[in-house]
Amino acid sequence: xxxxxxxxxxxxxxxxxxxxxxxxxxxxxxxxxxxxxxxxxxxxxxxxxxxxxxxxxxxxxxxxxxxxxxxxxxxxxxxxxxxxxxxxxxxxxxxxxxxxxxxxxxxxxxxxxxxxxxxxxxxxxxxxxxxxxxxxxxxxxxxxxxxxxxxxxxxxxxxxxxxxxxxxxxxxxxxxxxxxxxxxxxxxxxxxxxxxxxxxxxxxxxx
Amino acid sequence: xxxxxxxxxxxxxxxxxxxxxxxxxxxxxxxxxxxxxxxxxxxxxxxxxxxxxxxxxxxxxxxxxxxxxxxxxxxxxxxxxxxxxxxxxxxxxxxxxxxxxxxxxxxxxxxxxxxxxxxxxxxxxxxxxxxxxxxxxxxxxxxxxxxxxxxxxxxxxxxxxxxxxxxxxx
Numbered sequence: 001x002x003x004x005x006x007x008x009x010x011x012x013x014x015x016x017x018x019x020x021x022x023x024x025x026x027x028x029x030x031x032x033x034x035x036x037x038x039x040x041x042x043x044x045x046x047x048x049x050x051x052x053x054x055x056x057x058x059x060x061x062x063x064x065x066x067x068x069x070x071x072x073x074x075x076x077x078x079x080x081x082x083x084x085x086x087x088x089x090x091x092x093x094x095x096x097x098x099x100x101x102x103x104x105x106x107x108x109x110x111x112x113x114x115x116x117x118x119x120x121x122x123x124x125x126x127x128x129x130x131x132x133x134x135x136x137x138x139x140x141x142x143x144x145x146x147x148x149x150x151x152x153x154x155x156x157x158x159x160x161x162x163x164x165x166x167x168x169x170x171x172x173x174x175x176x177x178x179x180x181x182x183x184x185x186x187x188x189x190x191x192x193x194x195x196x197x198x199x200x201x202x203x204x205x206x207x
Numbered sequence: 208x209x210x211x212x213x214x215x216x217x218x219x220x221x222x223x224x225x226x227x228x229x230x231x232x233x234x235x236x237x238x239x240x241x242x243x244x245x246x247x248x249x250x251x252x253x254x255x256x257x258x259x260x261x262x263x264x265x266x267x268x269x270x271x272x273x274x275x276x277x278x279x280x281x282x283x284x285x286x287x288x289x290x291x292x293x294x295x296x297x298x299x300x301x302x303x304x305x306x307x308x309x310x311x312x313x314x315x316x317x318x319x320x321x322x323x324x325x326x327x328x329x330x331x332x333x334x335x336x337x338x339x340x341x342x343x344x345x346x347x348x349x350x351x352x353x354x355x356x357x358x359x360x361x362x363x364x365x366x367x368x369x370x371x372x373x374x375x376x377x
Contacts, residue, residue: 062229073231161214 006115006129007145007153008050009171010040012136015048019128019137026116026127029080034113035128036099041198050137052128053078053100053113054155055167061092061101061112069110076167077117081110097159097181115168145171152176159183277302277363277370283310288326290315293361293372299323300361302370305344306331310370312361313347319354333358 017037024033036051059078062070069085070092072078081092081101088108092101101112116126120139129139138145145153153169154176160183172179196202228234275293283289286306293300299315303326313333315323322337332350333342340352347358362374 059229068227068234070229071231071234072229079231 004120004123004125004139004141005145005153006052006055006126006168007138007140007171008052008168009136009138009149009151010049011047011171012134013037013048013050014134014136015046016133018131018133019050022127022131023113026119028114028116028118029111032104032111034080034102034111043198043203050128050132051098051100052126052137052168053115054098054164055115057165057167060095060097060164064091064095066091073117073121075121077115077120078112079117080112080114083109086110097157097162097164145169150174154178157181272374274364275372277372280365280368280370283370286328286331291372294375298375300372300375301326301333302361302363303333303344310363310365311344311347312363312372313342313358314361314375316358317354318349318356318358319352324358 015037020033020035020037023029023035024031026034034052038049038051040047040049055076055078057076059070059072062072062078065081066089067085067087069081069087070078071082086109088103088105088110090103090110092110092112093103101110103110116124116128120126125139126137129137132138142153149171151171152174154172155166155169156178157164157166158178158180160181170179273294277291278289283302283304285304285308288301288303291300291302291312292298300312301315301324302310302312304310313324317324317335317337317340319335319338319340322335324333324335324340324342327334327341330341332344333347335341335352335354338353340354341350342348342354342358343350347360349355349357360376361372362376364371364373
C-alpha cells in the first residue's frame, strides 16, 4: 500500500464545521483553527467547501516570504511561519492562490495549516481528517481512495499561466485532468469585471 | 520587459536562494566552513573576553586616596588587630600590629569567596575560617587554602600617636 495522502472531496462537505473545531485542538497551533470553510454560491445553495493548505511542490508563500520564515519539510509539508522570523508582512496571504495563510494581528504572525505535522509525521491522520463525518477530508492511501470513490484524485492546477502541483489531492469528475482557473485583471474597475451574482458585497447592497 | 520575459525571469533559479533555501534540510544545514568559522570566531571572542575580564579591575578600581583618622596608636597593641571600614562603610578592613611592631592593614574580604578574614594570633597570619585560607602579614599573599590572589592592601600612616588611613591599593 502506498504512502498516505490527503484528499479533499468538496462535494461531500456538509458544512458541519467539525474539521474547523478539530483543527483548533491540534497541538501545533492550539486554539486557532487553520481551516477555511467556504460557502459556495451562497444565494442559491447551502454547499460549503473546506480549504486546507494544498502544500504546493513549489510553495509560492515561501517564495515570496522576505523573512525566510516559511519552510518545506522533506516529506513536502509546507510549515506555518517560524515565530522568530515572521514579520507579519502578509506577502504570503496575498500570494497564495488557494487563500490559505491567515495573518493573525493579535500575534502579528502568519499561521497556516501544517497538516498537523506532529501527527502526520508519525503516521497519524491530521485532526480534520479524523473527524470529518462525510469523508470530504480524507487521509488515506491512493489505492483506497480509488477503490472507494467515484471521481479521480488530481493534484494539478493552472492559475492563468502558472502551473501548480500540490501534495494534497482534490476529487474531481473522471474527465477532468487539471483544474484551470482564469485570472482577473488586477487594477480593473468594478464595471470591467465579469458580473458575479454571488458577490457578497453586492448581495448586501440589495438587502 | 514584456510579460513573458518577466515570467521567465521570475522562474529562474536565483543565487541568493542558496543561502535562504525553502527546504527544511537546507535551512538547518551547517556547512563545514560555517562551523569552522563559528568555532574560530567564538574562541577568539572568548579569549578576548577573558583578557578583558582579567585586566578590567586595573582600570575600573583605581583605589582610594582620602586620608582618614583610624584611632590612637596605643589602642592597637603588638600582636593585636582592629577592624575598620575604608573607604566606604561597606568595605571591611583589618589592621594588624605585628609582634615586631610593624603596622599593616588589608581588606577583610577573602579573595576566595568573600568571607571575612580574622587575625590568628598564634600563627601570626590572617585566617579565613570558611575554607581554612591563610594570608601572610608581610604582603597579604595567600599561603594556605583555596585563595590564589592576595588581599588588597590598605596603607596606614602613624604620626603623633595617631593612626591614619591614607590609601587603598587596587
